[in-house]
Amino acid sequence: MTPLQKASVLTLVCVLTFVVGWELYCRSQHLGLSFNDDESLWAHTRKEIYQSSPSRPVIIGSSRVKFDLDLDTWESVTGEKPVQLALAGTAPRPLLTDLANDENFKGTLIIGVTEGLFFTPDGSFPEREATKRVNFYPKWSLSQQLSFHINRVLEPWLYFLDEERLALRPLLTDLPIPPRPGTWGGPKFPREFSVTKFDRQEIMTDAMVADTAIQNKVKAVWMDIGAHSPKQSLPPFLLTAILNSVKKSVDQIRARGGKVVFVRMPSDGVFREIEKKSHPREQYWDRLLAHTNTPGIYFEDYPALSKYRCPEWSHLAPKDAVTFTQDFIPILQQKTGWPIRIRAAKTPLATASRSVHN
Amino acid sequence: MVFNSYSFALFFVLLLVLHNLPLPWKAKKINLLLASYLFYALWNPPFILLLWLSTVVDFYMARLISREQRSAPRKLLLTVSLLLNLGMLSYFKYGGFLLENFTALLSSVGIAFQAAKPDIILPVGISFYTFVTLSYTLDVYRRKAEPEPSFLNFALFVTFFPHLVAGPIVRPEDLIPQFKVPHRATSQQMTWGLFLLSLGLFMKVVVADTLLADSADTVFGVPFPVQPLDAWVGVMAFSGQIFCDFAGYSTCAIGISLCLGFVLPDNFRYPYAAIGFSDFWRRWHITLSTWLRDYLYIPLGGNRKGNVRTYINLMITMLLGGLWHGASWNFVVWGGLHGIFLCAERLIRDWSGKRQRSFAGTNQSDNVLTGSIAQASIIPVSWNGRVGKFGLALLTLFLVDITWVFFRAPDFGSAMRILLSMFGVIPNGAALLTSLDILKVGTVTVILISCHWFMRHSSLVKLGSRMPWWLLSLIWTGMVILLILTQKSSNSFIYFQF
Structure with missing residues (x-):
């Protein structure tokens, strides 16, 4: 063997040893299997919008509709699974504009409203990731699609292929380096917070649901985000511009026969109190519905939807998401009059016992 | 296809297997050429037509230039090749830029002109393969190189996927001689x-x-x-x-x-x-x-x-x-x-x-x-x-x-x-x-x-x-x-x- 060949053999052995060891370590952390919620997964899901109907709506919004509307439960109730396009931490307006500009989209749209993200000006930080996805979709090359499908085969088997929690970038971010005064590196969620399923359903991990210490870490992240968010309220002209842009998109979709509804998912605790002050319902939510002449479901208006507590003030636990969804669908049907097919009710326990490990 | 992707990993493994099968050298070169086209087409298939156009025109222009002894026709043939290559490059790469500056120039002298914004997509690697084919035609024109008789060798020289989209910008003498004789990597290579x-x-x-x-x-x-x-x-x-x-x-x-x-x-x-x-x-x-x-x-x-x-x-x-x-x-x-x-x-x-x-x-x-x-x-x-x-x-x-x-x-x-x-x-x-x-x-x-x-x-x-x-x-x-x-x-x- 030449020295180069010896080096290659030793490298192969070392790398394989590392991969096995790293995979075992990742599994030992009990973080749950999570799919990378990247541009390709979003684009793959975006392709499904053309078969949408009241029973199979397209969902856009921020993280709350990703956690709180349980897709499997929805499917068990209506027989069809919604198309989940919501993006955590983003404003959904770029997605709404994209769907409105897509002449072939004539379906049903549920828009989750988290006021602090929804009512942000064009080009603001919460819009960037959403805009990136929208711009990526038409450029999703054949090569990227092929890579996505290969990745899709590998991801369920290899826990370490988790870019958001176990790749070099998040590992470096976790290093205990003192912050530079005057700068903010963005929110640092605990790894145990949640996982993403292949259908883009977001669910809290078992550890998150069980451990109040982890829940408190997430609460601290919300406070950290609040501390770094703009303190002043939106100038009236910007709010009007946002409302006008939303109305334009909603009208475009409805003009083609599509259906739209706004939904406000639960939040509670300190977070809810801050939201009430920063985005009073009458100034934002009520104006949104009136300006766009669109129906809306606000969780506090319905005892069946407002009975839930969020472990970290902002999202429902998986078990609650199941019953919340079961309660939500009849309310949606009643509020909008949409022809949603509802199958005979299944026992909630049949699906409520799920966890991130099944 | 980018090198840092699963699709390339699969493509490369399959190609390596294919390249090391006991096939005739010509068949291996055809495999490499087809693989190179596939590599390029997986970005945006229609742009492969530009690559073909550039390849075919330069191959035949170089042959005609080589046969022609008179100066004026040689220059004319070279001009055709340059116009095609640089024309494509200019249109796709500089079309919007030229129009934008033309509009600004007219505006600066008080002429209001608003052209429709051209929606031109830049074909990946066009600057690189244009320079590759140009070097070939120019070398033949300057009698520094003989035209390559084999279209397969020439097409593979232009299209060989490792250098196709971002270089290195190869010259004919870098690659064409290597395609003439069977090549297979030694274990060291x-x-x-x-x-x-x-x-x-x-x-x-x-x-x-x-x-x-x-x-x-x-x-x-x-x-x-x-x-x-x-x-x-x-x-x-x-x-x-x-x-x-x-x-x-x-x-x-x-x-x-x-x-x-x-x-x-x-x-x-x-x-x-x-x-x-x-x-x-x-x-x-x-x-x-x-x-x-x-x-x-x-x-x-x-x-x-x-x-x-x-x-x-x-x-x-x-x-x-x-x-x-x-x-x-x-x-x-x-x-x-x-x-x-x-x-x-x-x-x-x-x-x-x-x-x-x-x-x-x-x-x-x-x-x-x-x-x-x-x-x-x-x-x-x-x-x-x-x-x-x-x-x-x-x-x-x-x-x-x-x-x-x-x-x-x-x-x-x-x-x-x-x-x-x-x-x-x-x-x-x-x-x-x-x-x-x-x-x-x-x-x-x-x-x-x-x-x-x-x-x-x-x-x-x-x-x-x-x-x-x-x-x-x-x-x-x-x-x-x-x-x-x-x-x-x-x-x-x-x-x-x-």
């Missing part, structure tokens, strides 16, 4: 090729995309001034990013070719250890700088027509070299600055009267912009010590980094804002980068400069042969582990847009 592929991917995925890109994007992406520290770190981040991105691609391309048994020319030789700008251009994007030297600078007269013409020729070459990178005045400014630095270097040399070859051990036959330009050096005798040279290398890098500001900034105003921030001219800039960002960029920059400095008279092959095999394995393992930890990276290579 295969192993070294895989090492280079790992190194290239490490440079791109780990260093450029993961450690540096975010800081550069942050600093260059904000529309307001930043603190001097942030501005400098952002520029250093881009400086490292563009090297690791582009040199990473070239290293991958060379490694992949080697795995198939073919040798591609070097494209980078530790440019951040360059002493002076002529040295920089001997080390940075070598295949472009030599192309510009041979097909632009020398035909313009090079340094054979007196000092003034030499400076003019240098400036023209660098301005067009800048414009080659993209349809933006910022690239022209970038090229112009490099031209000014090259001219200044030559002026200083002439003024001091100290003509000396600057780089012992460097292969002088690879001079970038002809003999005397390449000899230009700003090294006074007293700076010839190791510390002095290192200081001059840092000074060169400092000036190169200044030029990168124009290369990276989205527009001229942003570039000026970053420059003013760098030198503290704008007070009260924002602090943007975190401690981790600064630590990452600082660490990578120090390691990068150190590697370039210690490797400036050497090469990877020499280093690899001198190093104990276990140490080479340790480095290789470290790179692959970091690659696995970083996982996939969907970012395209920066030079794809050129």
Whole structure:
């Protein structure tokens, strides 16, 4: 063997040893299997919008509709699974504009409203990731699609292929380096917070649901985000511009026969109190519905939807998401009059016992 | 298809298997050609027609030029080839830019003209394969090369996937002779090729995309001034990013070719250890700088027509070299600055009267912009010590980094804002980068400069042969582990847009 060949053999052995060891370590952390919620997964899901109907709506919004509307439960109730396009931490307006500009989209749209993200000006930080996805979709090359499908085969088997929690970038971010005064590196969620399923359903991990210490870490992240968010309220002209842009998109979709509804998912605790002050319902939510002449479901208006507590003030636990969804669908049907097919009710326990490990 | 993707990994494994089957050489070449078309088509299939057009026209034009003995018809045939190649390049790359500037020009003289915004998509790699085919036709026209009789060999030379979309910009003599006889990688070539592929991917995925890109994007992406520290770190981040991105691609391309048994020319030789700008251009994007030297600078007269013409020729070459990178005045400014630095270097040399070859051990036959330009050096005798040279290398890098500001900034105003921030001219800039960002960029920059400095008279092959095999394995393992930890990276290579 030449020295180069010896080096290659030793490298192969070392790398394989590392991969096995790293995979075992990742599994030992009990973080749950999570799919990378990247541009390709979003684009793959975006392709499904053309078969949408009241029973199979397209969902856009921020993280709350990703956690709180349980897709499997929805499917068990209506027989069809919604198309989940919501993006955590983003404003959904770029997605709404994209769907409105897509002449072939004539379906049903549920828009989750988290006021602090929804009512942000064009080009603001919460819009960037959403805009990136929208711009990526038409450029999703054949090569990227092929890579996505290969990745899709590998991801369920290899826990370490988790870019958001176990790749070099998040590992470096976790290093205990003192912050530079005057700068903010963005929110640092605990790894145990949640996982993403292949259908883009977001669910809290078992550890998150069980451990109040982890829940408190997430609460601290919300406070950290609040501390770094703009303190002043939106100038009236910007709010009007946002409302006008939303109305334009909603009208475009409805003009083609599509259906739209706004939904406000639960939040509670300190977070809810801050939201009430920063985005009073009458100034934002009520104006949104009136300006766009669109129906809306606000969780506090319905005892069946407002009975839930969020472990970290902002999202429902998986078990609650199941019953919340079961309660939500009849309310949606009643509020909008949409022809949603509802199958005979299944026992909630049949699906409520799920966890991130099944 | 990008090298840093699962689709390429699958493609490459299948191709390696196919290439090593006991098939006739012609069948293997057809496999390689079809694979190269597939590699390209998986981006945007219709653009493959442009590639075919360029290939077919240049193949037949070169044959006709070769057969024709009369000067005027030869020139006409060459013109047809140039018009087609440069016409396609101009339309796709500069169409929008030309229209935009034409509109602005009319507007400046009071004529209101609003053209419809052209929706032109730039075909990946068009600048690279256009230069590849042009070099072939020009060489045949200048009777420096015979036309290749085999269309298969020529098409494979143009289309060979490792170099197709981002170089190295190969010349006919680099590749066509290799296609004439059966090639299959030896085990040594295969192993070294895989090492280079790992190194290239490490440079791109780990260093450029993961450690540096975010800081550069942050600093260059904000529309307001930043603190001097942030501005400098952002520029250093881009400086490292563009090297690791582009040199990473070239290293991958060379490694992949080697795995198939073919040798591609070097494209980078530790440019951040360059002493002076002529040295920089001997080390940075070598295949472009030599192309510009041979097909632009020398035909313009090079340094054979007196000092003034030499400076003019240098400036023209660098301005067009800048414009080659993209349809933006910022690239022209970038090229112009490099031209000014090259001219200044030559002026200083002439003024001091100290003509000396600057780089012992460097292969002088690879001079970038002809003999005397390449000899230009700003090294006074007293700076010839190791510390002095290192200081001059840092000074060169400092000036190169200044030029990168124009290369990276989205527009001229942003570039000026970053420059003013760098030198503290704008007070009260924002602090943007975190401690981790600064630590990452600082660490990578120090390691990068150190590697370039210690490797400036050497090469990877020499280093690899001198190093104990276990140490080479340790480095290789470290790179692959970091690659696995970083996982996939969907970012395209920066030079794809050129």
